[in-house]
Amino acid sequence: MNLNEFxxxxxxxxxxxxxxxxxxxxxxxLNPQNKKRFTWSETSSNIHKLAKIIKENxxxxxxxLLVSENRPEWxxxxxxxxxxxxxxxxxxxTYTENDYRYLIEDCQPSVIIVSNNEMHDKLKNIIExxxxxxRVITFEKINSRNYKNKYLDFNSIIExxxxxxxxxxNLNLKRTSPACIIYTSGTGGNPKGVILSHGGxxxxxxxxxxxxxxxINKRPIFLTWLPLSHSYEHTVQxxxxxxxxxxxxxxxxxxxxxxxxxxxPTIMTAVPRFYQNLYNKINMNxxxxxxxxxKLIKTTIYLGKKILLKQKMNxxxxxxxxxxxxxxxxxxxxxxxxxxxxxxxxxxxxxxxxGEFLNAIGLPTLQGYGLTETSPVVSxxxxxxxxxxxxxxxxxxxxxxxxxxxEILVKGENVMLGYWNKREDTEKVLKDGWLHTGDIxxxxxxxxxxxITDRKxxxxxxxGGDNISxxxxxxxxxxxxxxxxxxxxxxxxxxxxALIVPNKDFEGQKEKINEIVGEINKNLTLLEKIKKFYLIxxxxxIENGLLTPTMKVKRNKVIAKYKNILENFYKN
Numbered sequence: 192m193n194l195n196e197f198x199x200x201x202x203x204x205x206x207x208x209x210x211x212x213x214x215x216x217x218x219x220x221l222n223p224q225n226k227k228r229f230t231w232s233e234t235s236s237n238i239h240k241l242a243k244i245i246k247e248n249x250x251x252x253x254x255x256l257l258v259s260e261n262r263p264e265w266x267x268x269x270x271x272x273x274x275x276x277x278x279x280x281x282x283x284x285t286y287t288e289n290d291y292r293y294l295i296e297d298c299q300p301s302v303i304i305v306s307n308n309e310m311h312d313k314l315k316n317i318i319e320x321x322x323x324x325x326r327v328i329t330f331e332k333i334n335s336r337n338y339k340n341k342y343l344d345f346n347s348i349i350e351x352x353x354x355x356x357x358x359x360x361n362l363n364l365k366r367t368s369p370a371c372i373i374y375t376s377g378t379g380g381n382p383k384g385v386i387l388s389h390g391g392x393x394x395x396x397x398x399x400x401x402x403x404x405x406x407i408n409k410r411p412i413f414l415t416w417l418p419l420s421h422s423y424e425h426t427v428q429x430x431x432x433x434x435x436x437x438x439x440x441x442x443x444x445x446x447x448x449x450x451x452x453x454x455x456p457t458i459m460t461a462v463p464r465f466y467q468n469l470y471n472k473i474n475m476n477x478x479x480x481x482x483x484x485x486k487l488i489k490t491t492i493y494l495g496k497k498i499l500l501k502q503k504m505n506x507x508x509x510x511x512x513x514x515x516x517x518x519x520x521x522x523x524x525x526x527x528x529x530x531x532x533x534x535x536x537x538x539x540x541x542x543x544x545x546g547e548f549l550n551a552i553g554l555p556t557l558q559g560y561g562l563t564e565t566s567p568v569v570s571x572x573x574x575x576x577x578x579x580x581x582x583x584x585x586x587x588x589x590x591x592x593x594x595x596x597x598e599i600l601v602k603g604e605n606v607m608l609g610y611w612n613k614r615e616d617t618e619k620v621l622k623d624g625w626l627h628t629g630d631i632x633x634x635x636x637x638x639x640x641x642x643i644t645d646r647k648x649x650x651x652x653x654x655g656g657d658n659i660s661x662x663x664x665x666x667x668x669x670x671x672x673x674x675x676x677x678x679x680x681x682x683x684x685x686x687x688x689a690l691i692v693p694n695k696d697f698e699g700q701k702e703k704i705n706e707i708v709g710e711i712n713k714n715l716t717l718l719e720k721i722k723k724f725y726l727i728x729x730x731x732x733i734e735n736g737l738l739t740p741t742m743k744v745k746r747n748k749v750i751a752k753y754k755n756i757l758e759n760f761y762k763n
Contacts, residue, residue: 192433194516199364199389203396208235214530218263220440221450229263237264237349240269241328242583244348245302246359248326251276252369254298257420258282258291259306260316261440264330264345265419266428267590268304270369273389274359277302279371280384281420285733285741288313298611306330320758366390366604372611373422375563384611385422391566392426394604398568398586399430402534402557402696405574406458406532407434414456416441416742422567423537427460429657448526456527463545464742466556470545471672471694473523473552491515496663499577520553533557533574538741540643542666546579560643564626565589566605570641579631581640591634591641592625596700598647599632600625609699649746654685657718664689664711664719671707673697676731678749679721680757686722688760690753692730701726723760727753 193608195475198201209579211217213232220227229237245255255272257279259265272279280298282291284306295303295317303324305311311333318324318341330345370389374382402413413436417424432440439454441447451459478489494512498503524531534549534556541558549556559571560582569591572583584592590602606626609617618626631645644660651659661679668677675694689708697703704726712720731737737749750757 194400194433197393198366199273199362199368200370200392201270201362201364201389202718203393203429204238204270204432207435208663211435211536216437218266218438218440220262220442221446221453222262222440225262227263229267232595233262234263234267236353236443237267238271238274240349240351240353241267241345242274243353243357244326244328244343245271245275245277247303249275249277253301254277254278254280254282254372255302255304256282256295256298256300257304258284258286258310259304259330259419260305260443261283261415261419261424262330263440264306265440266438267365267427268328269419269425271302271651272302272408273364273370274362274442276362276364277385278369281371281373282417283420284310284645285740286313288316292317293381294384295324296375297727300327302328304328304330318662338549361554364389366393367608369608371425373420373563383613383616385563386608386611387422387563387566388604388608391605392429392605394588395426395566395568395586396430397588398571399426400433400570400653401587402559402573403434411436411457412454412530413437413438414439414441414450414454414459416444416447416450416493417460417462417538421538421741422563422742423451423462423561426567453526453528455530457530457532458535459527459531460535462741463536463541464539466534466536466541466549467544467669468631470548470670474548475672487515487519491519491553492551493549495520495548495553498522499547499550516553517566523553527554535559535571537561537571538664539743540662541579543580544670550577550579558628560641562628562630562668563599564620564628565603566606566607568605569601572640576638578640580636581642583641584639585641592633593634593674594627597631597644599628599643601640602626605719614652651679651682651687653681653718659687659718661687664715664721667711668708668713671711673700673704673707674724676744677724678731678744678746680750684761687719688757689721690749690757691724692728693725693726698726709735725753725756 208231211231214230216227216228217231217234255277257268259323269279291314305314321391327342332344366389368389369386370392371388372384374384411434413431419425441450480488490511536556537559546556546558557572559568561569563569570583571587572586587607588603592600593599602625629647630643631641632641634641664679665677668674673694674691676692678690679687693704708721708724733740733742737745
């Protein structure tokens with residue numbers, strides 16, 4: 192299969208669907224209250240039926256808003272919109288009514304696809320107000336109310352008969368045609384709609400398939416739990432199609448470990464926050480070990496790091512490594528279903544210590560780098576040569592260079608077409624075809640691996656004009672099992688302070704947290720040391736608006752909420 196030969200993501204899907212056993216299960220939702228399974232044949236049939244309805248309600252390139260948790264109907268809807276020559280606009284389920292209002296007024300969708308009553312309740316007032324919304328399609332029955340003829344439910348659509356002559360064919364889609372508009376989650380201000388092309392995502396898949404190829408020796412299994420409305424998981428969805436995978440959709444994040452045991456995934460994608468929690472959990476359990484068990488764990492990590500760094504081992508170390516493979520690493524892998532070949536980390540910087548630890552204990556973790564504007568992957572570590580302090584070599588479809596001020600610039604088919612309705616914003620970041628990422632980095636001259644050193648926007652500039660990376664300090668703090676979350680503050684100030692959310696087991700233990708901060712300060716430069724901190728009981732969450740849907744801290748929101756506390760640090 193040559194991804195260069197496809198004109199659209201539609202071409203990719205139907206090419207792969209024809210190759211697969213039509214009766215084999217393709218999509219499955221691990222929700223005991225709403226078990227769903229679609230075969231390849233059923234998926235294709237459902238796409239055609241839904242596309243026909245959408246086509247009747249849009250003109251070419253009309254937008255279609257998709258608001259749903261991850262489930263099989265999500266993929267069906269996304270591809271159906273594209274088949275109808277529309278543009279999918281995925282939106283997070285965690286948005287408020289005001290967030291949806293902003294999106295809807297900005298992109299003016301002709302069709303809204305919404306999963307259930309809970310989601311619909313946040314949209315119903317806007318739907319009633321906006322005349323440009325011609326059709327609302329729901330995955331589940333909506334509470335009885337007079338919705339006139341605007342509403343249709345998914346089940347009634349797929350239960351209808353469709354003749355072959357009614358199927359949409361002879362598409363005029365090109366690689367430059369818009370496939371979707373994905374709104375950036377935004378750590379500050381209103382989100383911007385990033386227009387991604389069919390060719391951009393296909394181009395990205397070439398690099399993704401190269402990363403996946405060594406990990407696959409039979410039909411791969413994926414467990415999808417990151418929001419499909421995020422560009423990272425949205426493209427992973429098409430990588431799953433490209434490799435003919437079986438896809439499980441997690442019930443919910445609280446059931447993730449149970450879902451992993453059931454699905455037994457080959458590959459899992461996640462954001463750094465997931466790996467940080469995993470690291471703390473495994474680390475805490477390992478620290479409870481005593482005697483021989485403790486020695487085995489210590490040896491596993493020591494030898495695992497040697498393997499990771501490709502250091503030579505003597506005969507006794509090789510023998511010991513074989514023993515810990517059986518006694519330690521095999522048991523760790525079993526907790527993740529036993530078939531896991533690799534974790535893939537994206538959506539933010541993965542701490543080096545966490546990356547080394549996970550790889551050493553038998554959970555290969557490939558850190559990558561990207562942003563919504565690049566469809567989204569720029570680079571990723573390959574399984575045969577992992578360098579945890581980097582984000583790997585750039586994908587072949589990318590040109591990457593470092594500007595004079597250290598900013599990472601990217602050029603290629605995978606770069607966005609622009610921001611929806613925002614020409615000035617587009618021109619600020621797209622100059623002569625080069626996307627200015629806002630990230631600071633360097634490229635290793637020996638093997639071309641990319642390393643992210645900072646984020647332009649998140650740099651703290653002290654009163655003395657020194658540039659300080661808060662992410663570096665925050666990662667060290669949250670690597671302690673006692674600290675769940677934190678945010679470092681000090682822009683324009685003489686020293687740094689921090690807001691700390693302690694782990695529940697350490698709530699009220701200010702002396703213990705003080706000890707930990709003191710220990711971390713020993714490894715920091717004078718400018719980076721945390722002089723004061725404040726413990727807060729309420730964590731940063733999506734629900735309280737302090738985290739983005741991909742679990743990044745919204746610094747401006749946190750600063751606004753705790754402004755008085757932060758400023759009081761500097762009054763004495």
